Each structure stands twice: as C-alpha cells, then as structure tokens.
Amino acid sequence: MKIYDVAVVGGGPAGSLFAKCLSDKFSVALIDKKSDSENSFKKPCGGLLAPEGQKALSKLGMNLPKSVLVDPQIFSVKTIDLDNDIIRHYQRMYINCDRHKFDRWLFSSVGENVDKKEGTVTKIEETENGFTLTYSKDGNEETITAKYLVGADGAKSSVRKFLNPRFKCRKYISIQQWFYDKNPKPFYSCIFDSKNTDCYSWSISKDGYFIFGGAYPVENGREAFDNQKKKLTEKGFVFGEPVKTEGCLVLRPQNSRQFFMGKGNAFLIGEAAGLISPSSLEGISSAIISGMALAEAFSEGKNILKIYKRKTSNLRRKLIFKNLKVPFMYNKFIRFFVMKSGLLTIEVNEDKV
Numbered sequence: 001m002k003i004y005d006v007a008v009v010g011g012g013p014a015g016s017l018f019a020k021c022l023s024d025k026f027s028v029a030l031i032d033k034k035s036d037s038e039n040s041f042k043k044p045c046g047g048l049l050a051p052e053g054q055k056a057l058s059k060l061g062m063n064l065p066k067s068v069l070v071d072p073q074i075f076s077v078k079t080i081d082l083d084n085d086i087i088r089h090y091q092r093m094y095i096n097c098d099r100h101k102f103d104r105w106l107f108s109s110v111g112e113n114v115d116k117k118e119g120t121v122t123k124i125e126e127t128e129n130g131f132t133l134t135y136s137k138d139g140n141e142e143t144i145t146a147k148y149l150v151g152a153d154g155a156k157s158s159v160r161k162f163l164n165p166r167f168k169c170r171k172y173i174s175i176q177q178w179f180y181d182k183n184p185k186p187f188y189s190c191i192f193d194s195k196n197t198d199c200y201s202w203s204i205s206k207d208g209y210f211i212f213g214g215a216y217p218v219e220n221g222r223e224a225f226d227n228q229k230k231k232l233t234e235k236g237f238v239f240g241e242p243v244k245t246e247g248c249l250v251l252r253p254q255n256s257r258q259f260f261m262g263k264g265n266a267f268l269i270g271e272a273a274g275l276i277s278p279s280s281l282e283g284i285s286s287a288i289i290s291g292m293a294l295a296e297a298f299s300e301g302k303n304i305l306k307i308y309k310r311k312t313s314n315l316r317r318k319l320i321f322k323n324l325k326v327p328f329m330y331n332k333f334i335r336f337f338v339m340k341s342g343l344l345t346i347e348v349n350e351d352k353v
Contacts (some may be wrong), residue, residue: 003145012043015152017287017295026113028114048282069096071207091346122135131147151163152268155248155271159272177244252276271283
C-alpha cells in the first residue's frame with residue numbers, strides 16, 4: 001500500500017490544476033477515470049473556454065496547444081427564444097476546444113511529484129492517520145493512503161458523498177448528442193424553451209461535428225431533450241442520426257449553503273464543491289480558480305480549510321450574484337423585453353457562408 005501526502009480524486013481542470021500548482025514538497029496521487037483510449041469516459045461538455053478560464057491559465061503562463069483547439073472559432077452566439085419566437089445574436093469571446101483533449105493536456109502537465117493513476121475510486125475510508133482509497137481499473141483493485149483528501153470529481157462526487165451525504169443542491173441531467181455537421185453554416189447557439197426545461201440548451205459546431213445538448217429536469221429529461229430537438233428541426237436545425245449520446249449530472253447552486261468546500265483534512269474543488277455558474281452552467285473557470293486557490297492554501301499554513309474558504313470567497317460571491325441574472329435569462333416575459341430591445345446585440349448575415 002502506497003502512502004502519499006495528498007490523494008486527489010478527479011483529473012479534470014480542478015484536480016489537474018491543483019496538482020500542478022501544489023508545492024513539490026508534497027507527494028501526490030492523482031486518480032482519474034479518463035484515459036487516452038478511444039473508449040475512455042469523456043465529460044459531456046460544449047468545450048468552450050470562457051474568458052475567466054483563459055485569464056486563470058494565463059496567470060500560470062499556460063498556452064493552449066494547437067492539438068486542443070478545434071475549428072471553427074465562433075465569436076457570436078445565436079440566442080433562440082422558443083417561448084417568444086425571437087432570435088438575436090450576441091458577441092462572445094469563447095475558445096472552441098476539444099474538452100477531452102483539454103482535460104488530458106492539463107492532466108499531462110502536472111509535475112513529477114504527482115503519481116498519475118487511471119481508475120475509478122470505489123471506496124473511501126477515514127483512518128487515524130488520514131484516508132484510505134481503493135480504486136479499480138479493468139477489474140483490478142489497488143489501495144493507497146494519504147494524509148489529505150481532495151475531491152475534484154464533479155457533480156456526482158464520491159468524495160462529497162463520503163464527507164457530506166446530506167448535501168443538497170439543484171440537480172439536472174445534461175444530455176448531449178453528436179452528429180455529422182450537415183448545417184449550411186457552422187454556428188454556436190443558446191436555446192431557451194420553458195416548456196421542456198427551466199434551464200437552457202446549446203449547440204456548437206466542432207471539427208465537422210454538430211453537437212446539441214442541454215440541461216433538463218432529472219425526471220423525464222430524455223423526453224424533454226427529444227421534444228426540443230423536434231422544435232429545433234422546425235427552426236432549421238439539421239440533426240440526422242446521432243453518432244453518440246452522452247449524459248451526466250450537473251449542479252445549479254441557488255445560495256451559499258449549496259457550496260461545500262470540505263471538512264477537516266478533506267477538501268472539495270470545482271463542481272464537486274458546487275462551484276458552477278447558475279446562469280450559464282459554465283464550470284471550467286471555477287474549477288481552475290478553485291484548484292489554484294486550494295494549492296495556495298496548502299502552501300500558506302496549517303489551517304488549510306480556513307485559508308481555502310477565504311481565498312475562494314470572491315469566487316463564491318460572484319457565483320451567487322449570477323443568480324441575479326437568472327430572471328433576465330429564464331423568465332420568458334422579462335426575456336421578451338430584453339431581447340426585443342436589441343440591447344448589446346450584433347448584426348450577423350446568416351446568408352453568407
């Protein structure tokens with residue numbers, strides 16, 4: 001049984017950036033269920049890197065490699081209000097990337113003090129000296145121990161469930177399908193349709209594929225997804241037969257009680273802590289920022305959790321304030337007047353290819 005200072009569950013943006021930024025005086029085990037194989041688990045995600053995430057990476061001097069980027073790079077979002085039958089275009093400065101390749105690039109960037117492991121954590125136990133974790137891959141199990149435990153394993157976090165089984169936060173099912181892109185022109189869209197979800201849906205063109213997905217109520221989510229596809233077909237969306245279908249749980253915090261940063265010598269970062277935008281469901285930026293903040297807290301003192309909470313107070317406050325945007329985005333009557341006004345819209349000639 002190997003002994004480490006820190007065990008990190010989840011090698012996405014939160015876990016990888018934490019492990020990368022953590023001082024090399026700590027020995028680290030980074031366990032991730034993703035791999036480079038074709039059959040690996042892939043996070044269902046539109047794969048758009050927001051300006052806040054870009055800024056956080058730039059502070060570390062990290063530049064995205066060409067292999068992570070995809071075509072085309074789109075700088076406007078086609079906002080479709082199915083409730084009010086309005087379409088408007090707004091400028092957005094996202095970077096279009098391959099989410100799985102992005103995650104694997106971050107995972108590969110961690111230092112030599114990090115022992116990278118592939119597998120799924122199946123058991124967590126607290127011991128007198130820390131934590132014991134059992135993880136499996138292809139039916140084989142291994143066990144490690146660590147003084148500190150970090151959960152970076154997303155909305156359905158096993159670490160959070162172990163620490164706080166009564167944690168409550170609004171949950172949605174995110175469903176996403178990939179199609180060969182047969183639309184006349186590549187585009188990125190944001191769709192509002194209160195009859196099928198009180199959240200939103202999206203589409204994005206990506207390296208010859210057309211991806212459509214959305215966040216739906218957990219109950220009857222697939223039915224809502226299929227109903228919305230039918231509506232969008234009438235609006236000119238071209239789907240065809242899906243190449244693949246993906247799904248995962250997603251959180252949507254409403255107040256500060258729906259963030260859980262950790263307990264004792266165990267900590268949560270990224271969406272495992274509930275750190276995700278309630279208005280847009282964008283979580284990569286919060287994952288990166290919280291991972292960096294926890295690494296700084298480890299370097300600064302013994303009361304790590306207290307320091308970590310202080311360092312993420314602005315992030316959590318910012319996410320709660322984003323709830324103020326929700327009525328303007330999700331109330332169909334308010335949204336009607338906002339979109340009708342044309343405020344901040346841009347003109348896009350969709351006839352030109």
